[in-house]
Amino acid sequence: MRTGAVYTETVVHLAPTKFAADVPYQVAIVDLDDGERLTARIAGERVAIGDPVIETESHEAIPFFQKS
């Protein structure tokens, strides 16, 4: 599983139709340990800038990370 740290994040309260059932949900840009950067959804506990995160299962090809 990929690991990294939160570069920035937000909690979305107004979503497009497709994600309307999920609100509020957290989206973050994650700095992966391999140097890449990725936009992902956060599962579970809310995260803040600098928090270490680890990838969990993906749903419908959407990468999910959680606090590690």
Added chain:
Amino acid sequence: MDYGRRVAIVGAGKTAFGAFADQDLRSLAVAAGRKALANARMEPGAIEAFYLGNFAGPEFTAQNHLAPWISTSLGMAGIPSTRFEAACASSGAAFSQAFMGVASGIYDAVLVVGVEKMTCQPTARVTEILAGAGDGDTEVRVGSTFPSLFAMIARRHMHDFGTTREHLASVAVKNHENGALNPDAQMRKVITLEQAMNARPIAEPLNLYDCSLISDGAAAVVLCAADRARDFSDKPVQVKGVSQASDFVALDRKKDITTFPALRTAAQKAYEMAGVTAKDIEFAELHDCFTIAEIVAMEDLGFVERGRGGFFSLEGGTRREGAMPINASGGLKSKGHPVGATGVGQLCDIIQQLRCEAGDRQLKRHSLGLAQNLGGSGATCVVTILGRD
């Protein structure tokens, strides 16, 4: 560097911005186009090319092939008519191309119209259409919305520079204060700092008052060779500099999201072309699609040092009587943001100030103004500098 012939704006006109159930995309565009032509005392037959700025007409209204659909309705059948799409910078991009058409000597007179009809769709669908200006493969697929992209910019800006919620709110308060005086603004309502700080969240840390509006509207300008400007207008405006630049569409491809490199590039080139620096600019219309965008823009334009935009705003530096008045029109926040109309709309607001026609919002210093139009989360930026003849 040779920038070609000098170019002037001899006509400007726009519709009010708002929610107009009885107006469709074409009627808005035609109304603005006719106003600009009348302002230039010009017949449609004098126009040699038509440039349309529109972001998502086909998605909002199901009509495509928009440019000739509109130009023929303006009585201009026969001339080249083209639509330019660059997200919220669509009409800035159209204007930049129109400028080149005249500067190159190919055309003597051209019309640029920016238009968007948005309120015909429910908010969730509007959010979805606007998200189309992001990267569908990476950010949109996980549920990023436009507010969420700018929210992530705000979060990082707060982390890196100490920008606060209060700083963001001060941008909204100031723009509403200005918009309340603008008869063409969509939301003519003064708000307090408390209201701006405590509204319902949209994408944290941004709330309702950090976000611009969903609007219908159109704006238009007539450009002509500067040496012919006096034939059409007693108050022609000189296009001193205009530049467009681009960057990655996906926010996560950028190394540092607290700055817009395309804005910096476009600004540098526009300043160079106009032979001025940031210090010479007397007032500006900046693309405040979200409050944080105005803060980043004033930093990237060199009006304040990096990281100081929020502080400068809270201190009142950007108010009408401040050191650098920003968005005396009310900005996208209060005036409204019909996305495809915004770039040319900003030019109309600058022109109104240059011509001393801004009524209660008229600024003391009004001989050199700058407009900055941003597409997406910074993938397109157009900077235009206008001055009095």
